[in-house]
Amino acid sequence: MNIVILGAGAIGSLFGALLSKKNDVVLIGRTSHVNAIRKNGLTIDGKTQLNMKISAEDAVDAVSFSVDLLIVTVKSYDTESAIDQAKQIIHNKTVVLSLQNGLDNIKAIEHVVDRRQIIVGVTTHGAFFSKPGCIKHTGVGKTILGELDGETSDRIKNIENVFNKSGIETVVSKNIIEDMWVKAVVNSCINPITAFFGCSNGYLLENPLLEKIVEKVCLESTNVANAYGMNLSRQIMIKKTKEVIRETSENYSSMIQSVRKGRKTEIDSINGVLVDIGRTYDVDVSLNEILVSLVKTFSNQ
Ligand SMILES: NC(=O)c1ccc[n+]([C@@H]2O[C@H](COP(=O)([O-])OP(=O)(O)OC[C@H]3O[C@@H](n4cnc5c(N)ncnc54)[C@H](OP(=O)(O)O)[C@@H]3O)[C@@H](O)[C@H]2O)c1
Structure with a gap:
């Protein structure tokens, strides 16, 4: 699966690192984090320990594949501007997953993306941005994914499968809202x-x-x-x-x-x-x- 992480901070970098074991992943983050990853690789310590090479960019222009899944992991107050910057890589088959906290992210994403393309994730993983290039995985948790209408669609089952195969323990919810x-x-x-x-x-x-x-x-x-x-x-x-x-x-x-x-x-x-x-x-x-x-x-x- 071709996956873009929009907002590679603590939780985005963690999920991106885990997903990149079995998928093509590009992290979109701030320049200092991107430069540190390019120089020394992405380091995760704490509950997960790894140092890996991973594609990292500070703008979506550099994404060269067709995006199947865009995972939004900016803080909620940045959702509207980040999704606006990413609209050029979102096509009508791209699924946009908000893995954020807060109650206003769907509305912000809907400014740019058709509601039918949006899904939501709730995770109890904990992560901390230690310094550019370095994330601490502070707590192993579980992740729930769901379609906004509660349907157990083929695409949500597919994404569940992709997450589980990458070591992110995930289930589909019939009531993600x-x-x-x-x-x-x-x-x-x-x-x-x-x-x-x-x-x-x-x-x-x-x-x-x-x-x-x-x-x-x-x-x-x-x-x-x-x-x-x-x-x-x-x-x-x-x-x-x-x-x-x-x-x-x-x-x-x-x-x-x-x-x-x-x-x-x-x-x-x-x-x-x-x-x-x-x-x-x-x-x-x-x-x-x-x-x-x-x-x-x-x-x-
Ligand atoms: N961390 C956790 O344990 C955890 C667990 C569950 C859920 N969540 C939720 O997940 C969301 C993200 O949390 P987080 O702790 O991972 O936050 P974070 O560490 O601040 O990560 C967000 C990253 O996105 C960057 N960013 C913002 N706008 C961007 C843009 N347009 N393009 C590229 N990068 C951009 C931010 O840069 P700047 O800092 O420079 O703005 C920051 O590095 C929040 O809603 C949070 O509540 C977090």
Whole structure:
């Protein structure tokens, strides 16, 4: 399969490296990362250890094959501009997979790509961009892929197969939109609170006050999801959020890492979208509103 990774940072470089064992892969990333890969190869350490040669470019013009699968792995706030830059390599048979977090990526991709070409992936792998050319694989996870209409199509089965053959444990979901929402609800609790308090995920359950806040945010975000058409149990969502916190207790969320680096966060795509949707459906979103304001003030966003 001919695969392009659009936004070769942490997760994109990891998936690109694994997929390139059995497929033709081109990474599209920033010049410093591309130059480091060209000079020394792509290095992955942590849970996966490798150093490999892989095609890397800082613009899509250099992609010379017909793209079967374009995997979007930029941060959600970059989706619209990145997909716009990539439109010249997207033809009507190209499948575009958003492997990102956030609730506004499909809409951004739809500006350029026919909705029927878009699929979504949710992954629990963890990766960290150490320095140009070097990625740390911090947690081995699972990946779910799905068509937006829930169909188990031949193309999604084919991509599932390609992922599994490359060592990326993957299953097809019949309700990827709900899976995406579940992850967004969990992230809406963990990311902004850890970012604001500067703590590891695990501390959210060590501190009884923070645990209460997590529960309340989780209930509010679940209410928004359900108003939007999901069917999530409030108690199961609280349980799931706490499970994720326990499983990743040593980790520092991507949002806290962005704040520490003085970078933009994905707050608008997670809690920000929850606020917008909640207001539309007249659901109380006061906690999510506060979290958006706190993180934005704190991170100068
Ligand atoms: N990392 C994880 O463990 C993980 C796990 C699951 C899901 N996710 C999700 O996956 C997405 C990516 O996360 P990440 O941690 O991999 O982010 P990341 O390390 O910041 O990777 C994104 C990369 O894309 C680059 N980029 C942005 N626009 C580009 C463009 N037009 N052309 C080429 N490169 C471009 C960025 O460069 P600049 O930094 O210079 O902008 C950055 O190097 C997010 O939605 C995240 O929530 C991440």
